[in-house]
Amino acid sequence: MALIVAGATVTSGANLDATKLTGNLPAINGASVTSLNGSNIASGTVATARIPNLAASKITSGTMDGARISGGTFGSVNGSNISSLPAATSIPPIAWGAVGYFAFIYKHYSGTFNYNSTYSGGILGGRINPASTSTGYGGTWRMGSTINQNQMACAQRVS
Numbered sequence: 517m518a519l520i521v522a523g524a525t526v527t528s529g530a531n532l533d534a535t536k537l538t539g540n541l542p543a544i545n546g547a548s549v550t551s552l553n554g555s556n557i558a559s560g561t562v563a564t565a566r567i568p569n570l571a572a573s574k575i576t577s578g579t580m581d582g583a584r585i586s587g588g589t590f591g592s593v594n595g596s597n598i599s600s601l602p603a604a605t606s607i608p609p610i611a612w613g614a615v616g617y618f619a620f621i622y623k624h625y626s627g628t629f630n631y632n633s634t635y636s637g638g639i640l641g642g643r644i645n646p647a648s649t650s651t652g653y654g655g656t657w658r659m660g661s662t663i664n665q666n667q668m669a670c671a672q673r674v675s
Contacts, residue, residue, distance in 0.1 A: 613654055613673060621671045623663045631662045634674060 519526045524533060571580045610617045623629055662669040 552644055553622050595617075613672050614674060615655065617673045618656075618670055619673075621657065621659070621663070621666050622668045623665055626665045629659045629663050629669070635671075637673075 657671040
């Protein structure tokens with residue numbers, strides 16, 4: 517038995533030339549249809565269960581609606597739902613004078629130390645306060661404000 521499609525005869529065992537097919541598919545069960553490209557979905561509704569959860573690490577651009585973030589939106593989130601922070605006793609203190617350490621620097625000598633500028637610990641005069649007898653700091657320190665002689669400011673050791 518032969519089948520005639522668009523003027524072409526198709527016999528048993530022969531392939532049907534897909535370029536000869538036109539029109540719509542009949543309403544049949546599409547359970548065996550696979551490998552569809554999602555970009556071809558132009559209308560309709562896809563069930564949420566058909567969309568896998570997306571790891572937040574996969575979001576690399578775009579804008580996320582704040583309602584999608586548990587607890588509110590950025591800019592108005594409070595810290596009431598923050599959990600799994602280390603206990604204060606598990607955060608080790610920074611050793612005196614180590615990189616990252618903050619100290620009050622007293623400018624005993626004339627001249628100026630400028631805000632956000634770095635200075636060698638050797639030229640800082642090395643006094644935590646005017647009554648201190650310790651002299652000299654190691655490394656490099658960044659000033660937290662501008663100070664002149666006989667003034668004090670906070671500085672952080674940066675190297």
